[in-house]
Amino acid sequence: MITRMSTLFLRTLREDPADAEVPSHKLLVRAGYVRRVAPGIYSWLPLGLRVLRRTEQVVREEMDAIGGQEIHLPALLPKEPYEQTGRWTEYGPNMFRLNDRKGGDYLLGPTHEEIFAQTVKGEYSSYKDYPVVLYQIQTKYRDEERPRAGILRGREFVMKDSYSFDTTDEGLQVSYELHRDAYIRIFDRVGLRYVIVAATSGAMGGSASEEFLADSETGEDTYVRSTGSDFAANVEAVTTPAPPAESIADKPAAEVHHTPDTPTIETLVDHLNAHTERKFTAADTLKNVLVKTRLPGAEEWSLLGVGVPGDREVDMKRLEASLEPAAVELLDEADFARNPFLVKGYVGPKALQDNEVRYLVDPRVVPGTAWATGADRPDHHVLDLVCGRDFQPDGTIEAAEVREGDPSPDGQGTLVTARGIEIGHIFQLGTKYTDAISLDALGQDGKPKRITMGSYGVGVSRLVAAVAEQSHDESGLIWPRELAPADVHVVIAGKDDSVREGAERIAAELDTAGVEVILDDRTVSPGVKFTDAELVGVPTILVVGKGLANGVVEVKDRASGERTEVPAEQAVGHLIGLVRG
Template structure:
């Protein structure tokens, strides 16, 4: 049975909805696919449900091909498992928490590692049961601080989350690769170009992690890649530390008066003007050591100051800092923080003063001091002398000062060398479309998932976790496939295969159109039939362009002579085709 527009729950809008920020979202609302219910929470209209179902079908097929079994967990879960894993607290405000009528704490699950682990613990007990891959397609909840861009970052969203279980590291590698391969097939089938980038696995407690990003200039994520094949998101990028340099022959550090140098650039200018380098090379910002005071706010509300030393031509990248210091939140130090540490001379902070070490756990201030990897042994720096209006020149790392460790928070720049030696990186932007993690044994350990191995010994299971945001992918596809007239669905996910339009009020035309629709349905096409008798062709064409079914068939004046028009929504090309040849033409 075709779906008839004369009797379909649909109303297209000519105006952009007020709440929509991005083009894909505007079109999904205007073309009658979704409607907003609350910030980041949407209802699905019939057209939208169809596209969602087609994406889910592709994912299910490839999960089955990868040997994964489908299960389904509730969204509403008890607190306990998430308490054991620490995520009840770690999720902070992002978790929807509630109490039932008896006062028991519950949550709306943002992801399900804990309960999948417990389920396998409940059912399985032997290495013979493994490997195991199970997945669900399910509605998840995350109380985003700023839900935005429609389905791209919602508070309720549909995810395919899969989990693998192995009892050896080698087994996990195989399971991980299978899921990774399935993801490649899924995105290829959905027509979504992707780049696989190394990602930080820290937050999930794991050892290896990769993101599938769709490269696009409007992407919200930044990633780096080299011509030699390296790709990583900025959080996962590792800086190559320079080899240590012997410093026996380096001159002693000298303190200079440097009043009126509020910025790195004014300091560099003064240095070049008043204290030029002996060899004539100009000082640059990269020769200065900038010491940035950060406050780390723990889950328990505790507040710790930490100072990071990095070259003056770099900034602290908030996302890299989040990874480096998570789960604590990173804030800039406040006046109140400084007031508690009179030993820090604002604007002139440095690791050293004429009185000795200033920064570091063993120092006068006792504040932890972490260094960018570029501040390696034997490197010389211009940095604050920890005295008003004074900087020290030629301060040598490893000789004059030491950090309490290194930290990767400096921003990554075009031209930085890829850590695998594959050459300089370029920066690009992308949208996350999938994420695969080797979780390792974190959840199994905490929740006690062990099996007997070949020798009858209890061993802790090692896990993987693999996610695709179904509704997010739908939004991305809409965002990438449209023009000023409306949506243009790739055939693999289109709500219908063909959109047949009967034009005019001539009953003869409508009769031919009915025959065309019946013939197309018989040949296996899913047809949306615009049989509305009272609308002008212009209105029908505009709706067809807005809705975005990839192939449109116009049955009009030539119908009685046996001809229709085949209209390719993407190219805009219209071709006159004999109705008898329509089914074949559509298959071509």
């Protein structure tokens, strides 16, 4: 099909939209690909829709290639299945909820684990039916608190979500690896630079999980990678290597000191350095942070003490990820009042253990290490409190902040932080959802076998933005061939009938050969046409102008800017060669 700029529903903009901060947002709006309808809610205009559909098609082909079967579930869903798994409440304000005319509770699907599991349960009953991978490419809804960056974080967006159903853990592992490989092919095909990072499973439940993050300074996801290996992980998924245990025998006895007005680590270190012979740093102190936790469905909150070296903050996101699915809150004044053994600013391990408060410590707090920490009375700290001698933690927890320069968990190199855009996520869910609805297969032995699930997502509309984010220059978008809204952008650069006719003829021949052409047949200046061609970002631009009188046209590579003069009669063959690679 030839797309004529004279009639195409497209008006490019010379100015960046006022609300746009990141390049993909600015350029997709300026080039007329998307338009904002409400916060985080966008329309796709003709060129944008083509790129979106081509992106969907890449995803679809790779899902089909691993045996995925495409189905299509509703976006408007009844409450009941989500109530069964607890997500009706767990999802909180991120989920759009509504009532129908009879007052029934409905939601707009953010992901579809429940309904896919229910669908499989409706059709399958025997172990012979499995494994199965089902997927859909569908409009999804999340009521983001801060929708931003155009289609990068929208409230209505297109997602490919797939779900694997297996009778064994080994089967789940195979389904997971198949998806991992498919995702690698998808992101490679669209020319993206990305990393695969170890991730925690978040609100999805389950165990093993990895994220695919597109390299981007404007990305919302912070991750760390090693300077010495391939290791990369979400900050929430970073584990802290434990140093070797130390000998307890040679440690001096613990001793309580009067340390007036030292409720913070900084004031404590200053005091100790001024009033003892020894030299302390924050890393020598043990900071005890009190929180309360509550498992879903539980009535009561439980106290939890978290001990981390004083030179590090507790990272609440890491703490929450470690305690998931429990909810976590900091203590308020009333909590302290109810538990007078907690002396604010001076909490130590002893009071926690004497009062049977669960106490988890950073992996660096190994047996034999000696700490300066709270003495459980105002203005007092204890020095040389030795782990394994003077206190016995109930276990370790990943709660301390991760910093650049920390050792990589795999022992090779140190960590540096980077930013990315989450474009894919793969999870081994296990039986969280199948337990909720008792999804079993009748096994070969005649006994029911609980099905184990995986859940896998690609943010399809976000992928369009991520590609734009990585692939543009100051003049506009630069699409990879797989996703471009057309193969060749033909610019008629001249008013002569011969120029127009020559361009029309080339466009028609390309069209006949199955090459998608945008033909700029408008009655505007060549300069305007060149500017729009760069902005729109089709990979190959053909300029038919004055040179045609000498039998020559110009082929411009959008990405490199390279221009090549080509004999007009060879233009079609040359362009087909470029397009077909």
